[in-house]
Amino acid sequence: MKKLVLQAAVFGVAGVLAGAALAAPEKTECLAGAKPGGGFDVTCRLAANSLLAAKLIDKPMPVTYMEGGVGAVAYNHVVGKRSSDPTLITAASTGSALLLAQGKFGQYDENAVRWLGALGADYGVIVVAADSPYKTMKDLVEAYKKAPNDFAIGGGGAVGSQDWMKAAIIAKSADQDPKKIRYVALEGGGAVLTALQGGHIKIGAGEASEMAKHHQAGKVRILGVMAPERLPGDLKDVPTAKEQGFDFDWVVWRGYYLGGKVSDADYQSWVDTFQKLAKSPEFAKEREERGLYPYTVIGADFDKIVKNDVKKFKTLAAEAGL
Amino acid sequence: MDLSYLWTGFSVALSPMNIVIGFVGCFLGTMIGALPAIGPINGIALLLPIAYTMGLPAESTMILLAGIYSGAEYGGRISSILLNVPGDAGAVMTALDGNPLARQGRAGEALMISGLSSFVGGILGVVGLTFFAPLLSGLAVGFGPAEYFVLMIFAFVTLGSMVGSQPVKTLIGCVIGLMLATVGLDATSGAYRFTFDEPELGDGIEFVVLVIGLFSISEAMLMLEHQASGGSVIRIAGRTFARWADIVRCTGATLRGSVIGFVVGVLPGTGASVASAVSYTTEKRISDRDGTFGKGDVRGLAAPEAANNATAAGAFVPMLTLGVPGSGTTAVMLGALMLYNIQPGPQLFAERPELVGGLIASLYIGNVLLLIMNLPLVSLFSRVLTLPNWILVPGILVLSIVGVYSTHASMLSILMMLGIGVVGWLLRKLGFDMAPIILGFVLGRVMEVNLRNALAISGGDLSILFQSSISIVLWIMAAAVAVLPFVLSWRARQVRAAAPQVP
Amino acid sequence: MTTSTGPRGAVRSDRVGAVVLFALAVLYGLDASRISYSFSSDPLGPRVFPLILAGVLALLSLIYFFRPGGSEPWPKGRLLASSIAVPGLVLVATILMEPLGFALAVTLLVTGVGRIFGASWRLALISGAVQAALWFVLFRYLLEVYLPGGSVFGF
Numbered sequence: 001m002k003k004l005v006l007q008a009a010v011f012g013v014a015g016v017l018a019g020a021a022l023a024a025p026e027k028t029e030c031l032a033g034a035k036p037g038g039g040f041d042v043t044c045r046l047a048a049n050s051l052l053a054a055k056l057i058d059k060p061m062p063v064t065y066m067e068g069g070v071g072a073v074a075y076n077h078v079v080g081k082r083s084s085d086p087t088l089i090t091a092a093s094t095g096s097a098l099l100l101a102q103g104k105f106g107q108y109d110e111n112a113v114r115w116l117g118a119l120g121a122d123y124g125v126i127v128v129a130a131d132s133p134y135k136t137m138k139d140l141v142e143a144y145k146k147a148p149n150d151f152a153i154g155g156g157g158a159v160g161s162q163d164w165m166k167a168a169i170i171a172k173s174a175d176q177d178p179k180k181i182r183y184v185a186l187e188g189g190g191a192v193l194t195a196l197q198g199g200h201i202k203i204g205a206g207e208a209s210e211m212a213k214h215h216q217a218g219k220v221r222i223l224g225v226m227a228p229e230r231l232p233g234d235l236k237d238v239p240t241a242k243e244q245g246f247d248f249d250w251v252v253w254r255g256y257y258l259g260g261k262v263s264d265a266d267y268q269s270w271v272d273t274f275q276k277l278a279k280s281p282e283f284a285k286e287r288e289e290r291g292l293y294p295y296t297v298i299g300a301d302f303d304k305i306v307k308n309d310v311k312k313f314k315t316l317a318a319e320a321g322l
Numbered sequence: 323m324d325l326s327y328l329w330t331g332f333s334v335a336l337s338p339m340n341i342v343i344g345f346v347g348c349f350l351g352t353m354i355g356a357l358p359a360i361g362p363i364n365g366i367a368l369l370l371p372i373a374y375t376m377g378l379p380a381e382s383t384m385i386l387l388a389g390i391y392s393g394a395e396y397g398g399r400i401s402s403i404l405l406n407v408p409g410d411a412g413a414v415m416t417a418l419d420g421n422p423l424a425r426q427g428r429a430g431e432a433l434m435i436s437g438l439s440s441f442v443g444g445i446l447g448v449v450g451l452t453f454f455a456p457l458l459s460g461l462a463v464g465f466g467p468a469e470y471f472v473l474m475i476f477a478f479v480t481l482g483s484m485v486g487s488q489p490v491k492t493l494i495g496c497v498i499g500l501m502l503a504t505v506g507l508d509a510t511s512g513a514y515r516f517t518f519d520e521p522e523l524g525d526g527i528e529f530v531v532l533v534i535g536l537f538s539i540s541e542a543m544l545m546l547e548h549q550a551s552g553g554s555v556i557r558i559a560g561r562t563f564a565r566w567a568d569i570v571r572c573t574g575a576t577l578r579g580s581v582i583g584f585v586v587g588v589l590p591g592t593g594a595s596v597a598s599a600v601s602y603t604t605e606k607r608i609s610d611r612d613g614t615f616g617k618g619d620v621r622g623l624a625a626p627e628a629a630n631n632a633t634a635a636g637a638f639v640p641m642l643t644l645g646v647p648g649s650g651t652t653a654v655m656l657g658a659l660m661l662y663n664i665q666p667g668p669q670l671f672a673e674r675p676e677l678v679g680g681l682i683a684s685l686y687i688g689n690v691l692l693l694i695m696n697l698p699l700v701s702l703f704s705r706v707l708t709l710p711n712w713i714l715v716p717g718i719l720v721l722s723i724v725g726v727y728s729t730h731a732s733m734l735s736i737l738m739m740l741g742i743g744v745v746g747w748l749l750r751k752l753g754f755d756m757a758p759i760i761l762g763f764v765l766g767r768v769m770e771v772n773l774r775n776a777l778a779i780s781g782g783d784l785s786i787l788f789q790s791s792i793s794i795v796l797w798i799m800a801a802a803v804a805v806l807p808f809v810l811s812w813r814a815r816q817v818r819a820a821a822p823q824v825p
Numbered sequence: 826m827t828t829s830t831g832p833r834g835a836v837r838s839d840r841v842g843a844v845v846l847f848a849l850a851v852l853y854g855l856d857a858s859r860i861s862y863s864f865s866s867d868p869l870g871p872r873v874f875p876l877i878l879a880g881v882l883a884l885l886s887l888i889y890f891f892r893p894g895g896s897e898p899w900p901k902g903r904l905l906a907s908s909i910a911v912p913g914l915v916l917v918a919t920i921l922m923e924p925l926g927f928a929l930a931v932t933l934l935v936t937g938v939g940r941i942f943g944a945s946w947r948l949a950l951i952s953g954a955v956q957a958a959l960w961f962v963l964f965r966y967l968l969e970v971y972l973p974g975g976s977v978f979g980f
Contacts, residue, residue, distance in 0.1 A: 037663040069507070069524035076521060104512075106521065152779040158512035159866050183866035184467065184775045185510040190669045200466030200779065322863045375970045490889050494846060497882045501853060504878070508871040513862035515871055516853075539915070543908045546942065547900050712944035713952055716935035719915055720960050723922075723934075728970050736919045740912045747908070752842045753895035770874045774867035782868035 028061040030256075031090040033074030035067050040074075042290050043091035043254045046119055053282035056273050071096050072105045079112045083259040086266035089116060094252045095162055097306055101313035102160055102322065110310045113257040114267050115303040117274045119283070120292030124166050124226035124250030125211050126241070127204040129196045130218055137224045137244040140203065145174040154184040154192050154201035160322050161185075162252065163192075165313075166205040166226065168320045169248045178320040196220055207252060208235060209291040226250035231293060253295055255302060271299040327671070328452060331679020335687055340385050343378070344684050347386040348691045351393020354410075356703050358401050359545055359714060360538075361410035362394035362651045363757070367533040368718070370658050371725035380662040381677045385684040387658060388638075391651050392444060392685060395594060395631045396692045399436045400700065401707055403623075404429060404556045411757075412594025412630035415602040419615065419622035421556075426618055430562035435569065435620050436627040437696040439576040443628030444689040446580040447587065447635025452682055454588070459643040459671040461792070467775035468786045472793045473646060474769035476800040477590035481758060483807050492758050495749075499762020500769070502527050509767070510774050522734050529657040530729050531739045532763060536756045538722045539743025542715050544750060555707050558700075564620075572624035575605050583629030587636020591761055593649030597633040598626035635685060642670060642678050646765065650757035653764040661729070839893030846886035854879030907941045914938055927964075927972040931957040 028051075030044035041063065048061040066074045071092065078090050090113075100110045126137065134140040144151050153170070155163025164185075168178035184201050186192050189210040195201045197219065204211075208225055212234040215222045224241040225231055226249045231238070241248055258267060277283050278296045287294070297305055334340060354365035366387050373383045398413030403420035416436060423432040465473070482493045505516045506526030517523040579601040586597035605625035606615045615622040637648030645666035647653035659666050664674065671678055696703070726739050746756060780786035787793060857875035865871060900908055918934035925933075936953030944952065964970040 035661070035663060067525060069521050072524060073521045149781055158507070158509050159864065160512040164866070179864055181866060182778055182781060184778050185771065185866065186775070187509070187665050187771075190665055190673065191667065194463060194667065194669050195466065198463045198466055372964075372968060372970060376968050488895050490885055490892065491895065494882065494885045494889065497878055497885060501875070501878050501882070504857075504875050508860075508862070508865075510867055511862045511865035511871045513860055513865075513871045515860050515875065516856060539912055542938075543911050546908050546911065547904060710942075710944070712939040712942035712949065713956075715911075715942055716938040716952070717956060717960075719911075719934060719938060720931055720956065723915060723919060724960070724964060724970065724972070727919075727972075733919075736916070740916055743912055744909075748842075751897050751899060752838060753897065773874070774865075774869050777869055778867035 027059050027087060028057055029088050030061055030063050031074050031078065031088060032063055032065050033067065033069075033071035033091065034065065036063075036065060039093060039095075039254075040071060040091040041065070043093065043119075043256070046254070046286055046290055046292070047089065047091075047256060050119075050277060050280070050283040050286040051273070053286065054277055054280040056277055056280075069104070070099060072099065075105050075108065075113070078257070078259050079108045084261035084263075085259055086262050086270075089256040089258060089270070091254070092257050092306075093254050094250075094309065097309040098160075098162060098165070098313050101310045102317055110307055112260045114260060114262055115306045116256045116258050116267070116270055117298035117302045118253040118255030118295055118305075119274070119278065120254045120287045120290070121295030122252040122254070122292060123208045123231060124162070124252065125206055125208045125222045125235075125238075126166070126170065126224050126226070127192075127196065127206055127211055127215070127220045127222050128202065129199065130221055132202070132221060134223065135221075136239075137241060137246055140223060141170065141174045141246070144170065144176070144203075148174065148176050148180070149182065151203055152182045152184050152201040153203040153205065154186050154195050155205035156186055156188040156192055158185050159183065160317065162250070163205040165316060165320075166250055167203070168316070169250075170203070170205075172319075173246055173248070193220060208293070227293075251295070253297070253305070254292060255297075255306075274298045324456065325452070327456070327675040327679040328683060329679070330675050331681070331683035334381055334676050334680030335385060335683035340382055340680070340684065341687070343382050343386050344389045344688055345691055347389020348393040348688050348695060351390035352397035352400075352692065352695060352703055353393075353706050354390060355394035355397025355413070356400040356409050356706050357397075357709070357714070358405070358407045358409055358707075359541060359711070360718065361398075362391050363533065363654055363760070364537040364541060364718075365390050365394060366651060366654050366658075367530065367537055368721040368725055370654070370661070371530050371729040372721075374658075374661055375728035380659070380664055380674075381680040383658060383662070384655065384677060384681045387655050388681055388684055389688050391655070392631065392634050392688050393692055395444070395634045396437065396440045396696050397703060398630070399440065399627055400433065400704055403432050403436065404558070404704055405707055410594075412598050412633065413626075414595060415598040415626035416623060416630075418602065419617070419619050422616070422618035423620070423623065424556045427559055428561075428618070429556055429558045431564045431568065432620075432623060433558070433700045434562065434564040434697060435572060436623050437693065437700065438564070438569065439572065439579065439624035439628040440631045440696070441689055441693040442576050443580040443583055443631035444635065444692070445686070446577075446628075447584045447632035448682065448685045448689065450584045450632070451635045451638055451685070454639050455643050455678070455682070456671065458639060462643050462667070462671075464790065464792050465644065466790075467772040467779065469790060469792045469796070470644075470768060470772040471776055472787060472796040472800070473590065473644065474765055474772070476796050476803070477646060477761075477765055478769075479800045479804050480589050481591035481761060483803055488753065491752075491754050495754050495756070495758030496762035499759040499764075500766035502532065502759070503763045503766030504770070509771050510778075520734070522732060527738070527763075528729070528735060529654075529660070529763075531726055531735050532742055533654055533657070533760060534722045534725055535739040535742030536746040536759060538718055539740060540746035540750055540756070542718055543743070543747045545711055545715055555704065558704060568620045572621045575609060575621040575625040576628040578605060578608070579625035579628030580632040583632030584636040586629070587633035587648050588639045590640050590646045590648055591765075593637060593651065593757065594630035594633045597629040601629035602626045631689075638681070638685075641666065642681070645670070646768070647761065650760055653757075653760050656764055834898060835896045836893045838899060839896045840890055842896070843886045843890035843893070846889065847883055850879045850882035850886060853882070910941055911938060914941075923973050928957045928961045931960060 030048050032040035032044045034040040044063040051057045082088055099105050128134055153167040157163045167181055167183050171178045171181045189206050192204040192206055196204050214220045216234045222238050225238055226241050228249055354360050398409035399416045401407050401409040402413040402417035403424050406417050406421040408414040420432050482489050508515055582601040583597040586592050609621050637652045640646045640648045641652040647656050726735050776786050857872055860872050862871055914937045918930045922930040932953040935956045936949045939949035939952050
């Protein structure tokens with residue numbers, strides 16, 4: 001049985017109340033702002049397992065969980081309480097940048113932490129039911145333009161979420177007001193799949209790694225991947241949106257940040273470690289096992305990407321009227 | 323019919339670890355059932371967070387919880403018979419004939435007969451589940467937002483018209499649960515609701531916190547008042563083997579009880595208490611020609627026991643196929659799945675056959691284990707009844723703290739657990755039942771999200787709620803269940819008026 | 826056992842309960858009408874469903890007010906104090922868990938609650954010590970659930 005140690009915030013809180021410190025910290029730690037098994041957990045385990053496998057750390061890196069507000073609670077915790085702790089990395093994703101852009105991470109903005117790097121990515125996809133008459137993005141957008149009210153679009157998130165943003169991009173390319181989309185907020189990719197199969201929605205927004213197996217099994221059809229280039233593996237025959245004349249991609253990077261007060265030296269040492277990690281064969285294997293596509297951006301480049309994303313999402317949100 | 327999921331399931335449930343886990347679940351379940359203080363919901367609420375923190379895989383946790391659930395339905399009869407205090411809600415009717423039998427010095431026989439009918443009810447229920455679940459999950463693809471919303475209406479109507487002597491309190495409980503479910507991030511618009519700017523509330527009220535507060539903390543407070551009124555445990559004496567004639571005599575009652583239990587279990591929202599009440603009154607109407615019911619008639623003992631065990635299996639049907647709990651206990655198990663990030667629903671059957679199959683297979687194994695445990699070892703479990711409250715209650719409280727601590731470790735969670743516990747205590751003193759609150763909480767999100775998604779698809783046109791044949795059938799069923807109590811009481815009055823005065 | 830008895834007392838607590846529930850409906854409804862959001866993809870938005878719930882609860886609490894019944898008598902005096910002391914002790918034990926450690930905090934809780942439930946000091950203390958040891962070993966070593974060792978004694 002796998003030992004799952006939950007080092008708990010309450011002990012921290014109670015400890016502060018009583019003026020006592022936490023138990024001796026492990027050498028390194030990864031904080032996941034979700035439950036075990038969620039997206040941030042996968043991100044943390046990618047770093048923890050591959051760092052250990054590549055022998056870049058001696059002792060296992062424990063993963064701790066702090067659920068709340070899709071990472072908001074963890075973000076506030078890191079900024080407020082562990083800003084100068086050089087042993088802690090925290091999982092983040094494109095979704096974090098999106099929430100930061102919408103001001104949903106509370107009082108802190110994207111400059112409150114140090115963005116370390118991304119070690120993998122997933123990409124947005126547009127799917128229809130297997131028996132849908134639409135074979136290409138162009139068919140779909142043309143038909144959508146003629147009768148937007150006949151097309152309920154489903155995604156695994158609320159208004160303002162990544163899947164909604166993808167739906168808004170489609171609507172915009174068909175000259176429709178994103179506010180008027182008949183958008184159905186479902187609970188994750190599994191529900192999108194069922195709703196497509198049952199004919200309750202006509203278009204689904206999702207992520208490549210999850211939908212690829214259903215596409216392969218003939219349950220749904222992926223019309224286009226929102227990536228700069230074609231994806232390897234099951235989806236190598238699916239054209240990108242760009243190939244079909246639509247200039248949109250949706251990269252879901254999976255990365256990490258450090259506290260904002262971590263010294264330059266500590267930051268640099270993490271950057272070096274990650275760069276070594278990215279070159280190791282153990283890492284490639286671990287990333288593949290987690291269904292992530294290659295996407296390695298570390299250090300200053302990553303910082304630039306995150307800040308660009310936030311800016312881009314602010315514009316998108318403003319355009320969509322959020 | 324494709325039963326391959328069941329064979330996959332047996333290979334999961336028969337792994338050495340899962341057999342041990344199933345055994346532990348059945349054993350603990352029987353104890354939890356026997357103890358009047360805690361029922362299956364409470365037991366599951368206490369053990370779920372621990373199983374989860376231990377890192378048990380989802381299917382093993384479900385096997386553990388299912389073992390507790392079925393075990394509790396067996397164990398509940400022990401204190402009903404020996405103490406005249408029902409061990410849990412499903413065993414209320416068992417006391418009516420079971421305790422008189424024990425008073426006549428036939429406690430051993432009563433325990434054996436009820437054990438046997440529990441087994442028959444349990445096994446028939448699981449067979450029903452095995453065949454019914456894939457059928458219903460085939461239908462499930464047809465369930466879109468509109469159909470789910472109507473299904474929720476049906477569930478609440480069933481709950482309001484069938485559960486409890488005071489429908490107003492049942493409905494208020496549901497609404498409170500629905501309100502608690504609206505706390506947190508709104509899944510459609512992304513707005514924060516009722517979070518009072520507290521980021522920890524962003525994801526809503528934690529399920530474990532709610533269930534442990536409502537059931538364990540408030541129960542501990544209530545037990546203080548109830549402890550003065552405890553009765554005495556009847557010793558098991560006389561023959562321990564039931565007469566063959568008695569067993570034959572209650573065959574009909576057992577079979578009818580099993581069918582009624584299964585059907586009531588499948589209905590969303592209604593659990594063992596309703597099933598055993600319906601089966602007891604039905605059996606009384608059919609078989610009680612000499613007025614022996616209530617005075618120690620074995621048939622009055624067999625019917626509700628078969629029913630409450632069949633209910634446990636039936637309640638899994640809507641839970642595993644539609645993601646809608648069939649009873650309060652399955653509502654908690656649904657919460658357990660969500661803890662594992664598993665979204666119950668029609669895709670569950672296709673995507674997690676090892677989980678669904680493993681759970682169903684474990685119910686077969688569990689019922690056999692339970693029969694073995696509950697016939698020869700019943701006197702062991704009856705010892706549990708002599709455990710004093712000053713040992714038991716602190717133990718429940720320690721489990722509560724560890725449960726909330728290990729899954730949602732923050733001071734706020736503990737404070738919320740205690741606050742919810744005190745409010746639950748107040749409500750229980752006012753005569754409210756806690757199960758509707760849990761059902762409302764679990765179903766509330768499903769109800770709101772699907773209503774809004776349905777209207778998003780139709781652009782605000784309400785007619786979408788009446789379009790598909792599934793919706794129409796569900797509306798008709800809801801209407802039928804809503805008027806049923808009125809028809810029944812009208813008929814009862816007619817019969818009473820027509821009947822000649824009996825001196 | 827001292828309890829307020831009589832159907833009149835029960836009706837009164839039902840009525841008070843109904844008033845409190847009505848107030849809850851009003852407060853919840855008011856807060857619901859203030860939910861802020863930019864826009865929603867569905868015609869209802871995040872406010873309507875809570876407002877409906879507030880309305881239904883208000884209606885049900887009115888029915889409850891005029892058709893009371895079914896509540897139990899309230900405990901009084903010592904019994905009431907003891908009932909409230911149970912969650913109180915849980916709170917104290919939770920706060921002390923970090924500095925004192927799980928084992929000592931649980932000893933305190935089990936002993937205290939044991940006393941409330943009528944055990945003698947001797948039995949309550951024995952039960953406290955035994956349960957603390959049992960639960961600690963069970964969770965820490967058999968089930969591998971993390972529990973604080975306590976910092977005061979430097980475990």
